[in-house]
Amino acid sequence: MPIYRQAVDDASTIEEKLVVRSSIPSEIYASDGKTILYKISNVRRDVVDVNQLPAHVRYAIVAAEDRRFYDHRGVDPWGLFRSVWSAAREGHATQGGSTIDMQLAKLMVNGESRTMQRKLKDIATAQEIEELKTKDQIINLYMNQVYFGEGAWGIQQAAETYFGKSAAKLTIAEAALLARCVRSPSRQNPFHDLSGSIERRDYVLEVMREEGWITQEQYEQALNESPKIDKGHPMGVRYIDPRAGYFVQHVLDVFKEDYPTVDLQAGGYKIVTNLNMSLQLEANRAVQNTLHDFQSWNVTDAAFVMMDSQGRILAEVGGIDYAKRKWNTITSGKRQPGSSFKPFVYACALKNDKIHMGDELSNAAIVKVDPNTGKVWAPKNNGRERIGGSMSLMDAFKNSVNLPAIHTIEMVGPQTVAADANQFFGFTNHFQAYDSLAIGTSEVNPLEMLQAYSVFMLRGNRAKPYPIASVTDPDGKLYPYEPHVAGGVYSAEICEDIDQLMRGCVEEGTGYAAHDVPDARGKTGTTQDAKDAWFCGYTDGLVGVGWCGNTVWRKGHPKALPMRQKVFGGTVTAQMWAQVMQKAHELHLTNQPPEERIAKAEKERVKPLRGTDSDKADDDPEPPPASTADTSDSNLVPTDDTGLPRTDKTPPPDPDMTPKKTPDSTKAKPDDTPAPSTSKPKETKKDSDDDSEYVTVNVCSETGMLATPYCPSTVPRRFKKGSEPKTPCRLHTGE
Numbered sequence: 217m218p219i220y221r222q223a224v225d226d227a228s229t230i231e232e233k234l235v236v237r238s239s240i241p242s243e244i245y246a247s248d249g250k251t252i253l254y255k256i257s258n259v260r261r262d263v264v265d266v267n268q269l270p271a272h273v274r275y276a277i278v279a280a281e282d283r284r285f286y287d288h289r290g291v292d293p294w295g296l297f298r299s300v301w302s303a304a305r306e307g308h309a310t311q312g313g314s315t316i317d318m319q320l321a322k323l324m325v326n327g328e329s330r331t332m333q334r335k336l337k338d339i340a341t342a343q344e345i346e347e348l349k350t351k352d353q354i355i356n357l358y359m360n361q362v363y364f365g366e367g368a369w370g371i372q373q374a375a376e377t378y379f380g381k382s383a384a385k386l387t388i389a390e391a392a393l394l395a396r397c398v399r400s401p402s403r404q405n406p407f408h409d410l411s412g413s414i415e416r417r418d419y420v421l422e423v424m425r426e427e428g429w430i431t432q433e434q435y436e437q438a439l440n441e442s443p444k445i446d447k448g449h450p451m452g453v454r455y456i457d458p459r460a461g462y463f464v465q466h467v468l469d470v471f472k473e474d475y476p477t478v479d480l481q482a483g484g485y486k487i488v489t490n491l492n493m494s495l496q497l498e499a500n501r502a503v504q505n506t507l508h509d510f511q512s513w514n515v516t517d518a519a520f521v522m523m524d525s526q527g528r529i530l531a532e533v534g535g536i537d538y539a540k541r542k543w544n545t546i547t548s549g550k551r552q553p554g555s556s557f558k559p560f561v562y563a564c565a566l567k568n569d570k571i572h573m574g575d576e577l578s579n580a581a582i583v584k585v586d587p588n589t590g591k592v593w594a595p596k597n598n599g600r601e602r603i604g605g606s607m608s609l610m611d612a613f614k615n616s617v618n619l620p621a622i623h624t625i626e627m628v629g630p631q632t633v634a635a636d637a638n639q640f641f642g643f644t645n646h647f648q649a650y651d652s653l654a655i656g657t658s659e660v661n662p663l664e665m666l667q668a669y670s671v672f673m674l675r676g677n678r679a680k681p682y683p684i685a686s687v688t689d690p691d692g693k694l695y696p697y698e699p700h701v702a703g704g705v706y707s708a709e710i711c712e713d714i715d716q717l718m719r720g721c722v723e724e725g726t727g728y729a730a731h732d733v734p735d736a737r738g739k740t741g742t743t744q745d746a747k748d749a750w751f752c753g754y755t756d757g758l759v760g761v762g763w764c765g766n767t768v769w770r771k772g773h774p775k776a777l778p779m780r781q782k783v784f785g786g787t788v789t790a791q792m793w794a795q796v797m798q799k800a801h802e803l804h805l806t807n808q809p810p811e812e813r814i815a816k817a818e819k820e821r822v823k824p825l826r827g828t829d830s831d832k833a834d835d836d837p838e839p840p841p842a843s844t845a846d847t848s849d850s851n852l853v854p855t856d857d858t859g860l861p862r863t864d865k866t867p868p869p870d871p872d873m874t875p876k877k878t879p880d881s882t883k884a885k886p887d888d889t890p891a892p893s894t895s896k897p898k899e900t901k902k903d904s905d906d907d908s909e910y911v912t913v914n915v916c917s918e919t920g921m922l923a924t925p926y927c928p929s930t931v932p933r934r935f936k937k938g939s940e941p942k943t944p945c946r947l948h949t950g951e
Contacts, residue, residue, distance in 0.1 A: 242485040244467055246493045247685065253489065254464045255455040256481055264372045264383055266356040273371065273383060273391045274355055275429035280395035280420045282316040283427060286351060290317040290342035317342035320358050364394060365401030367481035378406055380446035388430060389438035392420040402479030406445050414443065460496055461538025466547050467683045484690025489683050490528035495800055499531040502795040506764060507536060510788050513780040517767040519545040520796060521666055522760040526699035527679035531796065543774060545763065550659040555616045556741025556750040556785065557656035559672065559714050561625050562613065564636040566710045570627040573713050576606040577620035595622055595655065613717040614725025616740060618655050625654035640705045641668035642678055656741055665752050666761045672715055673754040675708040677701050718753060727751065729790035733797045740785030745778040751789040758800050762793040913940045
């Protein structure tokens with residue numbers, strides 16, 4: 217007996233198999249593949265007998281899916297011919313040509329793979345079904361097993377889900393509306409597309425009338441019936457981890473965009489994400505600490521997101537409480553970036569040879585009158601920064617002085633800066649090409665800022681953030697997600713210049729609150745009336761973006777209100793950013809940075825500016841160019857119990873022991889309001905004696921193991937003595 221006949225003949229086994237499969241939940245996991253972030257499962261309801269239902273329910277299904285069901289013996293030759301003809305004419309499959317028997321064969325035996333072999337198996341199985349079952353038995357099996365969307369398996373579940381009634385009480389119009397859901401249950405159902413469902417219902421009614429299954433009077437009455445959709449009978453049971461609610465919603469949005477026809481409520485899907493739960497918990501703590509410490513400063517909202525050099529999102533907190541508010545600032549928020557947009561302005565000016573690293577920039581007052589409205593625009597430097605004269609590019613950048621940035625954008629042109637930001641840094645906004653763009657007056661998305669800052673860290677490459685690592689379907693087929701790193705989108709030399717400027721901002725500028733993070737680079741940003749406070753930056757293969765604000769909700773939409781004037785990106789957000797990034801650095805969650813980054817980190821100082829006299833006097837040779845090899849994590853890299861690559865054996869500190877910072881204890885200088893020279897931050901350089909505790913060895917940039925002569929790309933790395941890798945690279949052996 218063929219396997220198809222054996223499976224079909226044992227109907228009870230088939231039904232049991234389908235019940236089990238549909239009850240397996242779809243789940244979303246953290247990167248460890250063990251921590252469940254989201255689960256949705258289906259509740260199996262009673263199977264109904266088609267003979268106990270009104271005849272119009274059965275005929276509606278047949279009219280929608282296989283109008284010649286009662287005339288063929290499992291395969292509809294005309295339907296197959298039409299499908300092949302349509303595919304040849306359109307260049308791709310536009311009509312399925314599958315009969316109810318063939319669909320049942322796919323459900324029961326042959327699976328979901330889209331291959332010609334499976335189609336042939338469906339045809340063979342469908343013919344065997346016709347030999348073993350009556351038409352009523354076949355339609356009964358089909359109506360009880362097919363998926364209608366929203367967790368509804370079978371006609372009984374569908375009737376209860378969409379109309380809050382049993383299938384025996386469905387009207388002709390309701391039966392016709394449900395019958396067409398099975399074509400694309402996740403999209404073509406009345407919850408998601410009521411108007412489209414009504415159009416498809418009317419088509420089914422027309423077929424039923426043409427076939428004589430309903431009268432003209434019944435047809436007209438059904439056409440005029442308004443659907444009474446009931447959303448109060450959910451069929452699924454859903455769980456979502458409140459610690460990662462915003463991230464999970466991001467994952468669901470991406471999954472829906474990539475797989476628009478798949479409904480997770482159908483069950484059986486496994487999604488593994490890039491989320492590192494240790495870092496996610498630290499990000500949650502940092503957001504809550506910020507709200508607690510700065511509540512009296514009217515800080516009521518905060519968000520944070522981090523990714524690695526490949527674009528894998530490791531932590532994402534889109535707001536203060538997902539259970540109370542689902543709005544994800546990271547993916548949906550459009551906020552003014554303030555001075556955190558200045559790196560793109562200066563990068564554009566450097567690239568176009570309008571300024572140079574050793575230049576003095578004008579700090580003269582600016583007064584402009586709009587000829588159309590007569591309005592006067594006279595931007596100021598915030599805080600105690602003087603107006604007039606000139607200052608070095610480094611001083612203007614690290615102290616976030618506005619007027620030099622505006623003079624710079626005047627030289628290069630706001631249209632050029634806007635085009636640069638869109639084309640090379642990945643912004644999708646249509647920026648207002650005004651001079652005020654220099655101080656961040658056009659709205660951006662935090663996720664876009666994350667991507668844009670990766671260009672500087674990766675020395676001209678750009679990593680696109682993505683949350684999903686892989687998807688496994690109910691049949692066990694794996695669909696991995698790959699990093700998307702665009703190579704060479706910007707000048708590596710210009711990125712090195714901006715990197716130096718951002719290092720200066722952290723070491724002795726407005727971003728000083730982040731100076732405890734090893735090798736940190738970043739830029740603060742604060743908007744007018746302190747409605748937004750940003751810190752964007754990176755360290756050793758990790759990019760992070762933090763944002764704080766004061767948000768109220770009016771008629772379901774967020775509205776930004778001012779915070780206290782003492783709130784700046786450097787006094788509040790930089791502390792939140794530093795808390796998470798320091799934890800990440802302690803866990804050694806780092807992809808190999810470019811070689812020049814490592815050489816510079818070893819010197820523990822900022823390299824002299826290009827084009828200056830001090831640069832000419834520097835006897836140190838230029839570092840080699842950045843490696844273009846894949847620097848993603850490898851299975852050969854030793855890991856700890858968190859699943860993170862380790863470069864020493866020092867355990868990470870207990871996160872609960874992290875002290876909270878209060879507004880009174882902050883050492884940060886306000887963004888755009890550098891402290892006077894008498895309160896210059898203390899130096900943080902390490903004593904030279906500490907160097908005796910470290911050793912530098914060459915490692916493979918792909919595996920992190922001891923480099924061999926066969927490794928295509930190697931980098932020097934600094935380790936505590938005794939913790940350096942001892943095992944030669946096993947990937948590049950020369951064999």
